[in-house]
Structures are given as C-alpha cells and as structure tokens.
Amino acid sequence: MFTNVPAPLPDECLRSxxxxxxxxxxxxxxxxxxxxxxxxxxxxxxxxHLVRHHxxxxxxxxxxxxxxxxxxxxxxxxxxxxxxxxxxxxSRTANYCPKCIEEDCDFHGLSYWRRSHxxxxxxxxxxxxxxxxxxxxxxxxRCQPSQTKKFSGRRHAIxxxxxxxxxxxxxxxxxTTLSETALDQTTSIKxxxxxxxxxxxxxxxxxxxxxxxxxxxxxxxxxxxxxxLSKRTTSYDAMLGxxxxxxxxxxxxxxxxxYLLIMAMLWENPDEALNECISKxxxxxxxxxxxxxxxxxEDVLRGASITSACRKHGVLIKDFDRAxxxxxxxxxxLTNMMAS
Numbered sequence: 001m002f003t004n005v006p007a008p009l010p011d012e013c014l015r016s017x018x019x020x021x022x023x024x025x026x027x028x029x030x031x032x033x034x035x036x037x038x039x040x041x042x043x044x045x046x047x048x049h050l051v052r053h054h055x056x057x058x059x060x061x062x063x064x065x066x067x068x069x070x071x072x073x074x075x076x077x078x079x080x081x082x083x084x085x086x087x088x089x090x091s092r093t094a095n096y097c098p099k100c101i102e103e104d105c106d107f108h109g110l111s112y113w114r115r116s117h118x119x120x121x122x123x124x125x126x127x128x129x130x131x132x133x134x135x136x137x138x139x140x141x142r143c144q145p146s147q148t149k150k151f152s153g154r155r156h157a158i159x160x161x162x163x164x165x166x167x168x169x170x171x172x173x174x175x176t177t178l179s180e181t182a183l184d185q186t187t188s189i190k191x192x193x194x195x196x197x198x199x200x201x202x203x204x205x206x207x208x209x210x211x212x213x214x215x216x217x218x219x220x221x222x223x224x225x226x227x228x229l230s231k232r233t234t235s236y237d238a239m240l241g242x243x244x245x246x247x248x249x250x251x252x253x254x255x256x257x258x259y260l261l262i263m264a265m266l267w268e269n270p271d272e273a274l275n276e277c278i279s280k281x282x283x284x285x286x287x288x289x290x291x292x293x294x295x296x297x298e299d300v301l302r303g304a305s306i307t308s309a310c311r312k313h314g315v316l317i318k319d320f321d322r323a324x325x326x327x328x329x330x331x332x333x334l335t336n337m338m339a340s
Contacts, residue, residue, distance in 0.1 A: 002025045002042045005024070005043050006020060007043070008043070008045070008050075008054055009104075011114045011115050011116055012112045012114065013054060013055075013056070013087070013113050013115045013118055014035060014036065014039065014055050015035075015087045015088075015113065016094075016113035017054060017087075018087060019145050020110075020145055021042060033082060033086055034085050036055070036078070036084060036086075037085060047073065048073040051073045051078065051084070052072070052073055054115065055087065055115075056088075056115060056118065056119075056183065057072050057075070057084055058072050058183055058185040059119065059256055060090070061188045062182040062185050062188065062256045062259065062260075063189050063194055063254075063256065064188035064189075064190075064191070065190060065191040065192075068187075068188045068189060068190035068191075069187075069190075070187070071187055072186050072188070073186075090118060090120050090257075091120060093137065094113055094118070094134070095113070095117040095123075095132045095133065095157060096111070096113055096114070096117055096148055097125035097133075098130065098133060099130055100117075100125060100127070100128065101148055111148045113145050115183060116180050116183060117132055119183065119257075120179075120228055120255075120257045121175055121176075121179065121228055121229040121257055121260075122175075122176050122179050122180070123157035123166070123224075123228060124157070124167070126176055131156045131157050131158040132156075133154040133156060134154060134155055134156070135148075135154050157224075158222070159222075159224055162223070162224055165220070165222050166222050166225060171221065171264050171265065172221065172264075174263075174264040174267075174268070174273075175260055175261060175264040177270040178263050178264055178270050179257070181270070181274060182256060189278060191253075194277050195246065195247060195248075197276055197277050198263075199247050202247055205266065226239060230242075242258065243258065243262055243265075244314055246258055246262060247292070248292040248313065248314035263277065292313045292314060292315045293313075293319040293322065294323050295313050296309040296310050296312070296323070297309075297320065297324055297327060299313075306320060
C-alpha cells in the first residue's frame with residue numbers, strides 16, 4: 001500500500017503518524033476507519049507497540065468497568081472499535097507546542113503532534129510552560145504535521161487574559177501531571193473501586209467547616225479551561241454537581257478528565273492520589289461497594305425511608321440496591337455458617 005514508511009517519533013499520536021505516512025508517499029491525506037490496522041501492516045510495528053506508545057487508549061480507559069482486569073493491548077475490541085482503529089484523540093483539535101516544533105525541526109528535521117498535547121484540560125506544554133496552539137478540525141486537512149510551523153490557521157489554547165490564573169493554579173498543574181500519567185496507564189481501574197476511594201478521601205478531608213466542593217477551587221479557574229475540560233458548559237454549578245454525583249455513584253460512566261479532576265482536588269500530591277487509586281485495582285468487589293450507598297443503607301436500617309436516605313447521601317437507587325444485595329448476601333452467609 002505504501003512504499004516509503006517512516007518510523008513513528010517519540011510520543012507521536014497515531015493521527016500525526018498517519019498524516020506523515022500519507023504525505024511521505026504523496027497521497028492525499030485520508031484518515032481511514034482502520035488507521036491502526038493500516039499502519040500496523042505498513043510499518044510492521046506490532047499492535048501492542050502502536051497501542052501503548054501512539055494511541056490514547058490508556059487515557060480513554062483509565063477507568064473501566066468492562067476492561068478493568070485486562071492490559072490495554074489485550075482488549076478484545078482492538079480490531080473493531082472505531083475510536084481505536086481511527087486513531088481518535090480526546091481532543092477535536094490538533095494541539096502543539098511552538099517550542100517543541102522548533103526543537104523537533106532542529107533535531108528530527110520535521111515537526112509532529114504529540115499525544116500528551118491532545119489531552120482535555122492540558123492547554124500548555126509541561127516541558128516549556130507555554131500555551132499550546134490549537135488547529136480546528138475544519139483546518140486539519142490543510143495542516144500537515146510536518147508543515148505545522150508554517151500554518152497560520154491556529155489559535156492559543158490559553159487566552160492571554162487568563163494565563164496568569166492558569167499557570168498559577170496548583171490544581172491545574174496537579175491535573176496536568178495526572179493526565180499525562182493516565183496516558184501511559186496500561187491497566188484500567190475499576191469504577192466502583194475508584195469511587196469508593198474518592199468517597200473515603202472526601203469524608204476524611206471534609207471535616208469541620210471545610211468542604212473541598214464548597215470551596216472556590218473550581219469557581220476561580222479560567223473559563224476557557226473549564227470549557228476545554230467539560231466540552232459542554234463552563235458553569236461552575238454544573239461541573240460541581242457532576243463531580244459530586246461521580247463520588248456518590250459506583251456505576252454511572254464518566255469521562256477520564258472528571259476522575260482526574262477529582263483526584264487533583266482531593267489530593268495535593270498526584271503520586272499519592274495515583275497510588276491510592278491504583279492500589280485498590282485488584283481489591284475484592286464486595287469490600288468496595290460505594291461507601292455512600294452503605295451510609296444510606298445504615299440510615300434505612302435505622303428507620304429512614306430509602307428515598308430520603310439516598311437523597312441525603314447523594315446516592316443513585318441502583319447503587320443503594322447493590323449495597324442492599326451485598327448486605328443480604330453476607331447476612332445469609334453468616335446465617336448458614338452459624339446453622340452448620
């Protein structure tokens with residue numbers, strides 16, 4: 001299919017690599033549904049290598065109920081999932097650092113797009129501490145990675161008026177560190193495990209008059225950053241409500257950036273946050289039933305109604321039902337053991 005196939009460059013995203021292969025062979029740029037398979041055959045690099053080093057699958061499935069016990073390059077849908085095969089990134093735009101472009105042109109003789117620059121809410125280059133440039137989707141067909149330096153259809157990811165707030169935010173810096181680490185995660189974390197860890201941490205630090213979710217930690221962040229993160233709204237109240245629901249539900253699916261934002265809010269040390277969440281990766285499922293659901297169940301056993309208990313603790317009915325089923329199962333096991 002291709003006679004001249006260059007090697008992918010360090011941290012190059014699959015989309016950038018595909019663009020360069022088409023350009024090298026003087027073909028019109030055309031991103032196929034089977035980009036991963038096409039590049040696997042053309043480059044003779046293993047699927048495992050391409051998935052680990054040039055896709056965002058580790059980030060997309062940082063938390064997964066379905067694949068939590070499987071290494072990402074062994075996921076059964078690698079050949080059928082459109083997101084994986086088409087080399088999609090978490091960002092609709094193509095983002096790049098102007099200083100990285102300069103260095104790459106000097107060292108490699110060309111420029112390319114890095115995976116770590118395509119993460120939601122990571123609007124700066126952590127190496128150079130400068131705002132990324134963004135190329136909108138409708139302009140991508142005219143902006144080949146090797147010609148990025150000359151392209152004029154771009155805009156700053158961080159508006160000039162918000163840069164002081166952005167770069168001085170410790171929360172954003174922690175979030176960036178966590179996002180880049182999640183990119184290289186090779187095994188997913190189970191949903192109900194991580195939400196149980198969140199809930200326990202939330203209860204631990206929200207003592208007295210202090211509550212992390214009623215502080216101004218989100219409200220004072222740059223509006224553009226909140227928009228890049230949520231893709232739907234810049235509303236502080238809407239984001240806050242979503243985060244609180246995530247902590248109190250073990251089963252509802254959320255985007256990776258929402259899990260990472262909660263980690264950045266609940267822990268001051270990103271390494272500690274990751275260690276706490278990853279250490280629970282293989283824990284027994286029953287022992288990590290949602291703590292909030294257990295609290296609601298305790299209230300019901302004391303005489304409260306299910307509706308009022310779930311509302312008080314912000315618990316979904318399905319999570320309460322799961323806690324109840326676990327409770328009844330353990331009670332039956334204990335009864336049978338005593339009878340024998």
